[in-house]
Amino acid sequence: MNAEFVARFEDEILGWPGIEKEMRADGIIGEGEVAIYNFGRRHIGHIHHDGVADIQFPKELHDELVSAGRAEPHRGGFPKVVSFRIRNEGDIPELIGLFRTSYERAKAASERKAARQS
DSSP: OOHHHHHHHHHHHTTSTTEEEEEEEOTTTTSSEEEEEEETTEEEEEEETTSEEEEEOOHHHHHHHHHTTSSEEOTTOOTTEEEEEOOSGGGHHHHHHHHHHHHHHHHHHHHHHHHHHO
């Protein structure tokens, strides 16, 4: 994976209000690290050291993204998770779009929760 591509991606999403990044050992792949992006306590997606991003969506949206060719089914078979491989610089806008969709869903859920509590 090209670190420059990830840096370009992060320049965008780490500027969104409430987004934080954490690094963990990549236990699924077995080597390297995984960069995890959160909105508050909600996980919006992560990128493995091999350049594959995984993002969870509701089943209907997951199926739409896969059918449209915007993402692939999760390589590990998780039914509501899409995978997106970063192959070149041209993939960055699509990756940002997928994360933006996840972010907007997380933000809307947070706002609904805050409204219920007030």
